[in-house]
Amino acid sequence: MKMKSFHLLFTSLALISQLAAHAETRSTVIFEQVRLVDVASGQVSAPADLAVASGRILPAGSEPADAIRVSAAGKYLMPGLAEMHAHVPPERVGAQQIHDTLVLYLAHGITTIRGMLGEPSHLVLRQRLAAGELPGPRLITSGPSFNNRTIASPAAAAERARSQAEAGYDLLKLHPGLWPDAFAAIAETADALGMAYSGHVSVAVGLDRVLASRQGSIDHLDGYGQQLVPPDHPLHGTYPGLFAINLVEGMDPDLIPELARRTAESGIANVPTQSLIENWAIGDLDALMARPAMRWIPEATQAQWLEGIDRIRAGTSPEQGERFVEIRRALIGALHEAGAVLLLGADAPQILNIPGDAIHHELETYVASGLSPAEALATGTVNVARYFDQSDRYACLQSGCIADLVLLDANPLDDIRNSREIEGVMRAGRWFDRQTLDRMLEEVAARAAGKS
Ligand SMILES: [Zn+2]
Known part of the structure; x- marks a missing residue:
């Protein structure tokens, strides 16, 4: 019994410190010379800078000071994907497994999930994800x-x-x-x-x-x-x-x-x-x-x-x-x-x-x-925007839209498998570069193997 409560305490402390590590303040980001993938027309744009601040895309030509500059020449920016039949684990399996599942979604370019078997704890989770307290997609439940x-x-x-x-x-x-x-x-x-x-x-x-x-x-x-x-x-x-x-x-x-x-x-x-x-x-x-x-x-x-x-x-x-x-x-x-x-x-x-x-x-x-x-x-983008009638949240790469974005190394319109070539994911303006995603994924793998 004592061992168990110690273990629980240890797990929740580890989790809290890990969450804190992910809760960086939102920054301003400029994707330099990136091509935009227009899913509706099936075209990509000419290379140009795209800036994001306070979670939203800025008007073309914005060059905010103190921005994180992401070198994106030869890369492609597409809207984040929505997974419309997802599952979030129930509270009883523990916060860690829920966290890891959300990380897996996010790291694969999914910036919205529709959880298809909700419970009261998911209402709290939805709020925390919306507030950026946890790394993960927006939750609809x-x-x-x-x-x-x-x-x-x-x-x-x-x-x-x-x-x-x-x-x-x-x-x-x-x-x-x-x-x-x-x-x-x-x-x-x-x-x-x-x-x-x-x-x-x-x-x-x-x-x-x-x-x-x-x-x-x-x-x-x-x-x-x-x-x-x-x-x-x-x-x-x-x-x-x-x-x-x-x-x-x-x-x-x-x-x-x-x-x-x-x-x-x-x-x-x-x-x-x-x-x-x-x-x-x-x-x-x-x-x-x-x-x-x-x-x-x-x-x-x-x-x-x-x-x-x-x-x-x-x-x-x-x-x-x-x-x-x-x-x-x-x-x-x-x-x-x-x-x-x-x-x-x-x-x-x-x-x-x-x-x-x-x-x-x-x-x-x-x-x-x-x-x-x-x-x-x-x-996973345009159709979702229409389905929810929320064109500033889904499938939008224009000024004023919520910055849910996926940076790819190759053009997904040439070959759908290129959607896996993820260089980074942005969720409501928060930027997760490849290195950060890999670190998070290695932690998930280590826990899955029982090593931490
Ligand atoms: Zn299902």
Whole structure:
């Protein structure tokens, strides 16, 4: 007992000193001779200086005194990315693991995360991140989950929606297991309160009801697989399994364009989390576990991931996995073609998806689905600005906008993998150069290996 409290005290002291070390005062920064990546037009600008002060981009030509000068000739500045289906660990796992997860997001160019399973402690965390007290992205957070275990009746669902709105959560998180009356009660209450709701499409609710609602986003392309099985197919209406993989043999790709058109018409966005599905459906497990980024993941988590993947793969053949990925990529491409909104989200740190690293894999899956690199980057920038109707916060490299920026060594419009070539990240004007990011990441790796 004594040892334990000593250990806890030591851990929290170490954490406090570490936080203090990161809490430098905000400075003025000039990126010298940098090319700006315009995600909307797919163009890069001619080299010019870009200055930032007090968290915002200054008018062109500003040369503030006492600025940190970042030599950026030959480099590219793009807007920070938003990960729209992220997870923040719960308070019970400890402040250190939460800190490390936030660092992983930030160090990979993610300056906003939408936490898709919130709890009361995340409201405090959101505030501390906004105030710059912790290194990490801006946090948008859902409340605790709506599912068949957390709500017993439509009235209880409405009450839960009201209380989460009152508590200050940014959105409601819908999980599987809802039934039509409960979904209707949530939607009606949330619409009346102006509260957003997003997440899964419960089997009993079905995609049609969701497309007719004001749900903000459908995550994981949930609900689409069932709709791709024609009514006369023997698999129609049978148990779908995880994201409908059990139905893959019955899916008819010819039904995709119409579903995409109806989605575009509904105005509802999709957050594909395609990298998550590709890892478990077709990933080479040895190669996935041997990725350098795995050093940031504690061994216990790695072991859990391996167990999870064994369970998932037990029920599906590699051929089913291949076909499933192919159909989902066709759906992503068709949604984009039809003008439906796609938002970037990878669902880290779910099975095999390493926070931060996963978003770059996710971007690659969008390009593999037919989007250009600029269009893929738009899902985490321009589309997010439109989705939230906040054009000075997301995807903005103009004077007056919040300085959430990523400096890259290579042009991401030439090759989406260049989004990984990060030279530094700026979050609301606070500059984390490569050296600082590497130091923070080495600390995360050391803790993951149990060395500190
Ligand atoms: Zn999730």
